[in-house]
Amino acid sequence: MDILAQQIFNGLVLGSIYAVVALGYTMVYGILELINFAHGEITMMGAMVAISVIGMGLAAGLPALPLILLAMLAAIAVCMCLGLAIERFAYRPLRHAPRLAPLITAIGMSILLQNIAMLIWGKQYIPFPPVFPQGEHRLLGAHVTDVQLIILATTLLLMLALTLLVQRTPLGRAMRAIAQSQPVAQLMGVNVNRVVAATFAIGSALAAVAGVLVAANYGQAHYYMGFLLGLKAFSAAVLGGIGNIAGAMLGGLLLGLIESLGAGYIGPLTHGFLGSNYQDVFAFFVLILVLVFRPSGLLGERVVERA
Template sequence: MDILTQQLINGLVLGSIYALVALGYTMVYGILELINFAHGEVTMFGAMICLAVIGAFAGSGADMHGAIIVLFGLLAAIAVCVGLGFVIERVAYRPLRRAPRLAALITAIGVSIVLQNLAMLIWGKQYISFPPLLPLVRYEFGGAVITNLQIFIMILSCLLMAGLLLLIKRTRLGRAMRATAQAQDIAGLMGINVNTIISLTFIIGAALAAIAGVMVSAYYGLAHYYMGFMLGLKAFTAAVLGGIGNIAGAMLGGLLLGVIESLGAGYIGTLTGGFLGSHYQDVFAFFVLILVLVIRPSGLLGERVVERA
């Protein structure tokens, strides 16, 4: 039983990170019907910027509490990623907004490759370690262990997601975003500046991605230039699982995917009698993606949309 609890904890922490990244995919899809494949790379940039700032602080020999240095790193990561999100939309997607959707999709993949290589040029090809700035505290209950970092990741993710839901459901900006998602042209006629709303969507997604990137690198203790690829793919799966375009769906999908992966990797060996090993962990994410696409293409919380392409 304690093992099951532990696997659930592992899964929920991983899942809340997936959920944060998945929100970026789903928000952009909701408004533009574009799968922003560069989103995973924005997450990677968040981690890298944070580590660069932390490294600079460590190099300057400033005597500060570890948490404050990480906070600075996080803020810098958010700032840079927000800029990055804005520029990506402006340079890569806006000129193609009226182009066939396939063109935008290919551009997204292109942007992702460009960002990955850019990061490789700036920070090199090797793994960068997250310095042990945050003292790790373990809490044990019923045989399972949870660390302060895991608790922090889950709480912060929940707060961010709740904040985002409030923003979208309760504020003028949120209403403008929903209107733009429903019908861009009509929203424009109603006096909504569609371009600003789209830019803001990218910016909010990028900020969440930056935070997720910092969380991942702090959680696993390392970052590297292609970490965004797999993370992005998993988050995309989570978004599809929950119903792409649906905010609550992305959250649910992320958490579910994390738990499925964790339980899957933990029990597959025993369940299949050693036929399939735990190295099939990543396969679960994509197996789930295929299942969802076959059985319920609109996702768990998605609504059926008439195919427009």
């Protein structure tokens, strides 16, 4: 098997998920300059809800394809409601508070969601039922599963859809307008609260899909899975330039590739001293390196422009 091709492919799959989750971080940051640390937990909630729905559907004898769609829709609906509720009740009252207050609230919200998930679904790893196609293929020397292909197709589609939304629709223009100047956006008749709510809803829907895909890929979910995934996706957003939509996508894909290639080659490179469990070192090392030389991220705008 061709290790390089395999790691590149794995990296793209992993990275495309980081990218979709990173979009949620970057959209919210772009508009509110808030880091929504609960976003990773939204992803986890999506996975958990989907597993529960699939479990119930299988017991009721539903066929696989409608069941997958049903589980996705349920995960999206629950996560959108969660995202909207968090924005409305946790962040909105603090919109004009000093920046530390919403940040601490976000961390608290993240822990709260973890604990809620632990209460509902327990502390164990929960298996993701094998409802997705389980086929395997060879592609340019890499070993590729159906789930991975589905992940790539879905995430690319989502990224394309989001790009169109942000670039071409009135809602997308309003989001960008608020990011550039909130008072002027209001003068244009933009209802900031409504657009912020829509942003949270969209980001949460993306996170829901990403959560389901991640759980399907690894075949399991866990109440704590959102933490590292969220941290990585946040790093991806920072790597690409937080607040920048294209940057989140680029950062996600790059981080996935770096991590995957790092995991594949770290053993041979260190003569076995470090194993693939050190893959995160690579990802965060690159992140630190980029930020030292380009603090605004790869595609980030220089901050002075806001003045």
